[in-house]
Amino acid sequence: MAEQTPASAPTELWVERTGTRLYTGRSSRGAEVRIGSESVEGVFTPGELLKIALAACSGMSSDFPLSRRLGDDYDATIRVSGAADRENELYPHLEEVLELDLSELDAEAQGRLVALVERSIDKVCTVGRTLKAGTNITLKVETD
Template structure:
């Protein structure tokens, strides 16, 4: 039997379906759903909010293994993300993240090492952050009936 440890998992299909005026449901082939809409629609995320959440979640997940190894599997963490849109150019010129951790049980040297390791982990494996920093090509096709 061949070793599949380096085999790529099949891509998850992602799409959004329009469910109302400026309201969509994002879906994945794995069964996940997220409600998306404009800022004046209750109970939904805006696309910009989802971008920020994706960045924060990616940073958190990128540090999960190294932090759990040093702080224990049940450590608490919150990643906050903010950044205002430049509406004239329709971009987020700056996004700011804060990773909140309780490191009070560690001495100063151990805290500094862990912060350095967490930053390195995010810089090396957070695909969302790396993509935003590098920029990416976005291709759009429009099909019609």
């Protein structure tokens, strides 16, 4: 998900093998994440990263409408789940739950805000839009 502005180059992303089924994901902006098998403590699996990317994208896509209505210090948690179909090696269904305290709003205002948040996520969450639409993936193997 490299973002590009006219004055900047796209962020480069890569993973480096650090052990048996262990990798470190890196970005040209200096970020790192440890990736490995479910049996290894302190790492994310690739599937968990996919789910986290979806939840983070939904959170970021809803941040402006929520902060405008609830203030900059509102609390939100987005939980995401979905079991893998191991026979087909895919996630047939992912479920997100956005947890918010809207108790200061009346029922009508809550409904309007929830609808606005849903529209915002549907419109600008690149990860969610990509998963819903599907995408073409290519792999090129370079050898020495």
